[in-house]
Amino acid sequence: MSERLFDLRLLDILDATERIQQYIEGVAEAEFLENRLLIDAVVYNLIQIGEAVANLPQDFKDAHDEIPWSKIKRMRDFAAHQYFRLSPSIVWETIGSALPELVSLICETVATRSQSDTDDSERSDSGSSA
Numbered sequence: 001m002s003e004r005l006f007d008l009r010l011l012d013i014l015d016a017t018e019r020i021q022q023y024i025e026g027v028a029e030a031e032f033l034e035n036r037l038l039i040d041a042v043v044y045n046l047i048q049i050g051e052a053v054a055n056l057p058q059d060f061k062d063a064h065d066e067i068p069w070s071k072i073k074r075m076r077d078f079a080a081h082q083y084f085r086l087s088p089s090i091v092w093e094t095i096g097s098a099l100p101e102l103v104s105l106i107c108e109t110v111a112t113r114s115q116s117d118t119d120d121s122e123r124s125d126s127g128s129s130a
Contacts, residue, residue: 005055006056006057006060007110007113009052009053009055009056010052010056010106010109010110010113011110012048012049012052013049013052013053013102013106014103014106014107014110016045016046016048016049016052017045017049017099017102017103017106019041019045020042020045020046020095020099021099023038023041023042023045024038024042024095029089029092032088032092033088033089033092039088039091042091042095043079043083043086043091046075046076046079046091046094046095047076047079047080049072049076049102050072050073050075050076050077050079050080051076053069053072053073053076054073054076056069060109064105064109066101066105067101067102067105068098071098072098072102075094
């Protein structure tokens with residue numbers, strides 16, 4: 001996978017998690033469980049996260065085995081193919097427990113990669129001016 005595609009997948013995950021967080025801000029569990037539109041919006045973004053995760057390089061996932069990558073992908077598959085069996089309470093539990101950890105890892109990775117790109121650019125610039 002090209003570096004650009006890898007970075008875009010990470011940003012896709014961050015965008016989807018940010019939308020989920022915006023959707024559920026100030027929403028109680030009971031309200032979420034009764035709001036089909038909200039459930040559908042969250043599930044759609046979970047599917048996007050799962051698709052992006054499925055396309056991350058295996059070596060990256062292996063290096064960050066504290067994240068349950070296979071569970072994220074299985075959730076995506078279940079939501080996309082077994083949608084009629086998907087429990088809104090499981091969705092609520094998932095976004096409350098797994099999402100914060102995923103966001104933290106992805107933010108850390110994006111920041112590290114951005115710093116590395118900046119350092120590479122500065123080395124390149126200083127090498128070309130000499």
